[in-house]
Amino acid sequence: MLDYQLENELYEQGYAQVCGVDEAGRGPLCGPVVAAACILPCGLVIPGLNDSKKLSEKKREILFEQIKNEAISYSIACATVEEIDEYNILEATLLAMRRAIDGLDIKADFALIDGNVSRDFQIDAKAVISGDATSPSIAAASILAKVTRDHMCVELDAAYPQYGIAKHKGYGTKVHMQALREYGPSPIHRKQFIRFLEKEKHG
Numbered sequence: 222m223l224d225y226q227l228e229n230e231l232y233e234q235g236y237a238q239v240c241g242v243d244e245a246g247r248g249p250l251c252g253p254v255v256a257a258a259c260i261l262p263c264g265l266v267i268p269g270l271n272d273s274k275k276l277s278e279k280k281r282e283i284l285f286e287q288i289k290n291e292a293i294s295y296s297i298a299c300a301t302v303e304e305i306d307e308y309n310i311l312e313a314t315l316l317a318m319r320r321a322i323d324g325l326d327i328k329a330d331f332a333l334i335d336g337n338v339s340r341d342f343q344i345d346a347k348a349v350i351s352g353d354a355t356s357p358s359i360a361a362a363s364i365l366a367k368v369t370r371d372h373m374c375v376e377l378d379a380a381y382p383q384y385g386i387a388k389h390k391g392y393g394t395k396v397h398m399q400a401l402r403e404y405g406p407s408p409i410h411r412k413q414f415i416r417f418l419e420k421e422k423h424g
Contacts, residue, residue, distance in 0.1 A: 222269060225355050227349065228263055229231035231331050236345070238293070239263075240329035241358025242318050245273070247310055249391030250401070251410045252377055252383070253299040254310065256317035257365035258325055258332065260293040263359050267291065272353040273367040285368040287311075288361045294363075296324030297369050306412045315341065322372050335359045381407045 231239045238260050246254040260388045261267075267288065273281055274354035275291070280377035290293060298320035300313035308316065319342060322332055332339070332346040352359035355395050371390060384407070393414075406415050 223355065223357050224243055225357060227265055227281055227333055227347075227352075228261075228358055231333075232263060232408040236331040238327060238329045239331045239333060239358065240294075240322060240325060240337070241320055241333045241352070241360070242321060243273075243335040243353055243359050243366055244317060244371040245363070246391070248393075249388065249411075250393050250397065250414045251302070251391040251407070252370070252373060254305060254410065255299050255366045255370040255373070256296065256314065256321040257295065257297045257369070258318070258329065259288065259295040259365060260287075260323040260325065260327060260329055261361055262291070262293055265291060267357070267359070267361070268353035270357055270364075272351075272360055273363040274353075278371070280424055281368050284361075284364050285310050288364060292361065293354040294325045294327035295328075295364055296321045296326075297301050298324055299384050302409055302411055309413065310411075311338065313354075317319070320414050333359055337383055373396050377409055380412065381409060417424045 228239045240258045240260045242258045244256040297417050298317050302318040305313040330331040333347045335352040337348050337350050339346040374390045375387050383404050385396050387398050
């Protein structure tokens with residue numbers, strides 16, 4: 222159930238701008254991980270707003286535009302495939318989240334982070350497990366991140382059409398795994414995530 226309880230509690234404590242933060246693309250085998258930070262007017266009702274994973278693609282696209290229009294401030298940022306390989310996916314995700322918060326044109330002084338890790342942020346922050354199902358700010362950030370990454374996947378598909386990325390968004394589906402075995406990995410594949418190819422080769 223989405224409500225502004227978390228945001229309201231923080232505003233009552235004296236914080237001025239509370240942002241929700243979420244990511245998209247931790248699990249796929251290729252492409253960047255994308256994070257978004259979003260400050261909503263407290264109490265704003267956006268009909269249909271929900272965790273991005275529970276919405277149809279069409280509904281997410283509609284909400285994506287509405288959130289951008291109605292947010293006090295929002296920012297979307299990435300960590301690259303190279304950064305994912307260098308640091309690991311958790312550290313790269315946190316890096317993308319920090320970049321998203323830093324990119325807000327109206328600065329937040331508190332961040333509600335979806336998940337269970339909230340370390341090393343430049344502002345006060347709190348991790349909220351299943352935050353995209355409880356906080357409107359996090360739910361809005363989840364949609365901004367998911368739609369942005371899906372758009373990136375369409376572009377990656379145009380550059381590397383043999384993998385079918387536009388359909389599976391980089392996840393390890395049967396079609397994707399088969400294409401990896403047939404064509405080998407591309408520069409957009411995360412080396413840490415496709416070690417199975419080496420094991421199969423030497424197995």
